Amino acid sequence: MDAQQLKGHLDLLLLATLEQGPRYGGQIIADVQASTDGYFTLREGTLYPALHRIEKAGWIRGEFQQLPRGGSPVKVYALTPGGREELRRQRERYERFSAAVRGVIGGQA
Amino acid sequence: MRETEAYLNRATRGLWGQKRRDARTELRGAIEDKVYRHRLLGLSEAEASRAALRDLGSPHAIARDLSRIHTLPQAARAALLVGIATLVGVRAVAQVPTVSATSSTPITACKLDDAVLQRLIPSERERLRAELAKPGGRERLEAECRRQSQGPNDLLKLKDLLAALRVGGVDVQVLEGTDAFLSLRFPNQTERQPLNINDLVREIGGETYVPVGNLLGQLRYVLKAPVRLTGLMNPTLEIGPTRMQLGTKDQPVYSTNLYSFIVWNEISRELQFAAPDPSEMRNMVYFSDSGRPSSLAPSLSFPVSGTEGTIYAVVYGRTSQDGKAPSFALRAAVGGQVSFPLSWSGDQQPPVPRVVKTLPEFFQARSKEQPVALLYRVDTSDLRNLKLTPVPPVQGRLITQP
Numbered sequence: 001m002d003a004q005q006l007k008g009h010l011d012l013l014l015l016a017t018l019e020q021g022p023r024y025g026g027q028i029i030a031d032v033q034a035s036t037d038g039y040f041t042l043r044e045g046t047l048y049p050a051l052h053r054i055e056k057a058g059w060i061r062g063e064f065q066q067l068p069r070g071g072s073p074v075k076v077y078a079l080t081p082g083g084r085e086e087l088r089r090q091r092e093r094y095e096r097f098s099a100a101v102r103g104v105i106g107g108q109a
Numbered sequence: 110m111r112e113t114e115a116y117l118n119r120a121t122r123g124l125w126g127q128k129r130r131d132a133r134t135e136l137r138g139a140i141e142d143k144v145y146r147h148r149l150l151g152l153s154e155a156e157a158s159r160a161a162l163r164d165l166g167s168p169h170a171i172a173r174d175l176s177r178i179h180t181l182p183q184a185a186r187a188a189l190l191v192g193i194a195t196l197v198g199v200r201a202v203a204q205v206p207t208v209s210a211t212s213s214t215p216i217t218a219c220k221l222d223d224a225v226l227q228r229l230i231p232s233e234r235e236r237l238r239a240e241l242a243k244p245g246g247r248e249r250l251e252a253e254c255r256r257q258s259q260g261p262n263d264l265l266k267l268k269d270l271l272a273a274l275r276v277g278g279v280d281v282q283v284l285e286g287t288d289a290f291l292s293l294r295f296p297n298q299t300e301r302q303p304l305n306i307n308d309l310v311r312e313i314g315g316e317t318y319v320p321v322g323n324l325l326g327q328l329r330y331v332l333k334a335p336v337r338l339t340g341l342m343n344p345t346l347e348i349g350p351t352r353m354q355l356g357t358k359d360q361p362v363y364s365t366n367l368y369s370f371i372v373w374n375e376i377s378r379e380l381q382f383a384a385p386d387p388s389e390m391r392n393m394v395y396f397s398d399s400g401r402p403s404s405l406a407p408s409l410s411f412p413v414s415g416t417e418g419t420i421y422a423v424v425y426g427r428t429s430q431d432g433k434a435p436s437f438a439l440r441a442a443v444g445g446q447v448s449f450p451l452s453w454s455g456d457q458q459p460p461v462p463r464v465v466k467t468l469p470e471f472f473q474a475r476s477k478e479q480p481v482a483l484l485y486r487v488d489t490s491d492l493r494n495l496k497l498t499p500v501p502p503v504q505g506r507l508i509t510q511p
């Protein structure tokens with residue numbers, strides 16, 4: 001994988017991760033790493049601006065919560081109804097994209 | 110603490126008011142999370158803070174991206190692409206991926222009691238008694254015994270293997286419905302190569318493993334790319350341009366044991382061809398390499414001219430187990446010497462096998478029940494073509510103390 005592949009798909013990954021339930025930044029990084037077997041390791045510098053961006057777009061909403069271990073509160077994000085709709089749209093677009101690529105390169109994607 | 114606050118100020122420059130406070134709190138939470146994890150790994154507060162801030166990267170880059178998002182008009186935001194290339198970490202950086210291993214033989218209980226001690230020659234028995242008498246001696250020796258009898262780590266975790274191939278740029282397809290019927294396409298190649306190891310898999314503790322000997326055996330025939338192992342302990346397997354480390358510190362793998370499968374085939378074929386009774390050759394036993402000389406059995410050491418790490422094979426005329434089948438061992442040369450384990454039973458000092466030059470001499474001595482051995486240098490530069498070169502007869506030396 002190179003970084004070019006991730007460009008344009010970051011929002012999709014984040015929305016799909018939050019579909020599993022509300023998460024704060026550190027959890028999102030861990031979830032994406034786990035579900036891709038370490039293939040994607042998001043850096044905080046990428047993640048937080050992206051989360052703020054899609055929060056501004058209205059697809060997710062964040063609120064501060066206290067963790068059991070104490071310390072500073074963490075901002076936990078959840079999908080909004082608009083976000084679910086956007087996730088569906090982006091999934092569809094991705095399926096069409098990868099089917100198109102498959103059509104050219106052949107083999108199983 | 111002060112470093113963190115300074116970092117947070119820099120990373121949120123460009124924001125103001127509540128937005129800035131919230132962004133600072135959020136990033137502070139992320140940093141605390143990382144510090145918490147680093148501290149669990151044993152770092153001090155200061156070290157953990159530094160590591161956490163390093164992980165987060167440039168505060169200026171974060172400030173730039175955050176302020177763009179929070180101050181740009183709606184339309185421009187749609188065109189914003191975060192510079193992902195420099196900020197996303199990809200797994201395959203400098204490190205070679207690791208494939209975990211485990212052993213196919215269960216750990217046997219080892220009790221060093223009088224019955225066992227009685228079977229040793231008097232000098233060995235006294236030495237062991239002395240060791241057992243020391244504080245913690247029994248535990249040490251029994252752990253050593255378990256380690257020796259466990260058997261080599263000869264199974265590789267399939268999941269790790271597939272991941273390592275993919276990290277190396279190999280397009281790995283698993284035939285649907287199977288665990289390990291693979292189709293591989295190496296980078297810079299157009300054709301796919303099949304590798305069916307599906308019949309070899311086994312489940313241990315919920316994980317799927319493949320026997321490494323069989324895997325290497327198959328890789329030899331199937332692949333057009335050169336296949337090589339470098340290093341003795343936890344060697345790096347090179348298949349064409351891909352690399353992976355086999356084994357971990359906790360479950361180490363030794364290249365000598367990995368070669369044994371292929372070498373067994375080569376040696377037994379040669380022996381069967383020349384043997385008066387070929388059927389006896391089929392039960393040839395391999396002395397696996399546990400990484401250390403056994404403190405429970407003697408070894409046989411030969412002076413050799415190969416460079417450090419060159420692999421040598423010894424073939425003994427008989428094992429003590431059944432007295433009939435030959436046995437062999439593979440070890441690496443260290444400091445101009447190569448040492449092999451020597452199996453014996455009975456209460457006499459084991460005789461030093463005589464190294465002979467030819468197979469007829471070997472079988473002649475065998476038929477007279479004389480202790481005899483063959484010595485080979487193994488060329489391991491390409492697993493697809495392991496060459497065994499006979500070493501001229503040389504006097505071996507018995508070592509009873511490791």
